[in-house]
Amino acid sequence: MTGDIVAVLSADLAPVSHWYVARRLFIGAGTGIILSATLMLVFFGLRPDIHHAMGAGMFMTKQAYTLAFAIIAGLAAERVARPATSGRGRIAWVFVPLLLVTAVATVQLARATPHGRIPMVMGESASVCPWRILLLAIPPLAGLVWAMRGLAPTRLREAGAVVGLAGGGAGAFIYALHCTENTAPFLAAWYTLGMGASAFFGWLFGPVLLRWDGSYEQETKQRLFMADS
Amino acid sequence: MIASLDGDAVAYRALLDTMQTRLRIFFGKRLSRDTAEVDDLVQETLIAIHTRRGTFDRSQMFTAWSYAIARHKLVDHFRRSGRKPTVPLDDAPSLFVEDESAGVEARYDIEKALESLPPATQALIRDIKLRELSNAEAAQARGMSETAVKVAVHRGLKKLGSYLRSGGDVK
Numbered sequence: 001m002t003g004d005i006v007a008v009l010s011a012d013l014a015p016v017s018h019w020y021v022a023r024r025l026f027i028g029a030g031t032g033i034i035l036s037a038t039l040m041l042v043f044f045g046l047r048p049d050i051h052h053a054m055g056a057g058m059f060m061t062k063q064a065y066t067l068a069f070a071i072i073a074g075l076a077a078e079r080v081a082r083p084a085t086s087g088r089g090r091i092a093w094v095f096v097p098l099l100l101v102t103a104v105a106t107v108q109l110a111r112a113t114p115h116g117r118i119p120m121v122m123g124e125s126a127s128v129c130p131w132r133i134l135l136l137a138i139p140p141l142a143g144l145v146w147a148m149r150g151l152a153p154t155r156l157r158e159a160g161a162v163v164g165l166a167g168g169g170a171g172a173f174i175y176a177l178h179c180t181e182n183t184a185p186f187l188a189a190w191y192t193l194g195m196g197a198s199a200f201f202g203w204l205f206g207p208v209l210l211r212w213d214g215s216y217e218q219e220t221k222q223r224l225f226m227a228d229s
Numbered sequence: 230m231i232a233s234l235d236g237d238a239v240a241y242r243a244l245l246d247t248m249q250t251r252l253r254i255f256f257g258k259r260l261s262r263d264t265a266e267v268d269d270l271v272q273e274t275l276i277a278i279h280t281r282r283g284t285f286d287r288s289q290m291f292t293a294w295s296y297a298i299a300r301h302k303l304v305d306h307f308r309r310s311g312r313k314p315t316v317p318l319d320d321a322p323s324l325f326v327e328d329e330s331a332g333v334e335a336r337y338d339i340e341k342a343l344e345s346l347p348p349a350t351q352a353l354i355r356d357i358k359l360r361e362l363s364n365a366e367a368a369q370a371r372g373m374s375e376t377a378v379k380v381a382v383h384r385g386l387k388k389l390g391s392y393l394r395s396g397g398d399v400k
Contacts, residue, residue: 005245005249005272005275005276006242006245006246006249006275007242009241009245009275009276009279010238010241010242010245011238012279013233013236013238013241014236015234015235015236016234016282016283017283018287020283020284021283021284024283081284082284082285082286082289082294083281083284083293083294083295083297083298083301084289084293084294084296084297085286085289151281151283151284152277152281152284152298152301154297154298154300154301212277212281212301216280216281217273217276217277217280220276220279220280221276224276
């Protein structure tokens, strides 16, 4: 039986692209992002002043901050989706946007009057912001989980945290198109919390969610069985 | 493996054949003499290597990649059968480097590891360890003193060892 397996498998060989892993992650994340953007438009709506906001410093900072998280975590996912490689070297880059925004937030707080500080951090939507980010993170996260299950992660917790953060970054980016908060302290506190919660969720459920999808193997087994009889 | 990804069926067949033998040893060592279990896992792993070959990074070491899949299948197997592994899994990677370093693919990996060393050291290690020249012969050929050769080879091997232990993981 196992003697034949080599013959059957090598007869089944087709060339594989260099971009196999990246492409699959991209398809998963892309589908989720489209769904998530639709959710945002239907339930929350674009911020009414989007035309004015576009190009304004704080708007761009929010978009850049969340996009940086999504891209860095996405690149790390491309590593951790492979057996025996780790995404840690790449994920460490999230400290760059994190420290930058924390620094700006600190400066803004230092310059504010004592009474102005609390409103600066809390804005008008602190109690809903992380939850909505988490909600919008679910579709891209689900897409990435689908992609991962067809790849071959062997560090499931790490992979879970990485796709959680990537989904969180994408969700936060989309939410920022709705949200009108305009301070760095708000961004540093609540956006980071929302993205971090998504990463934690991924870390927690990674070992369960990211079990390899066996249907690909099943298909091959059936072919083996047919070759046998 | 790189040839296989480009569609070379002959190379692929040879690779799978080697892997089949090596996986049988790998699982045989870790599961008690239950041959049906071992056969199943060998088959499972070969199929996984096949269906997930797209996740092999061409700059990665094939041994590290394939044994990570085998290990994953083994853990999966233990989880399903509700048994504890006999080898602590944290120790497992270091076992592979010592146990399974023979074979075609491993030689390829060592070549790759050698390339991480400075050219002069590389040449010395090739002369002494692979072509089995004596220290004196190598020293004469390169115009170095025998002691210098010994030191360079020793340092080179140490570096090589740490490279292989790290799995050649590219960040």
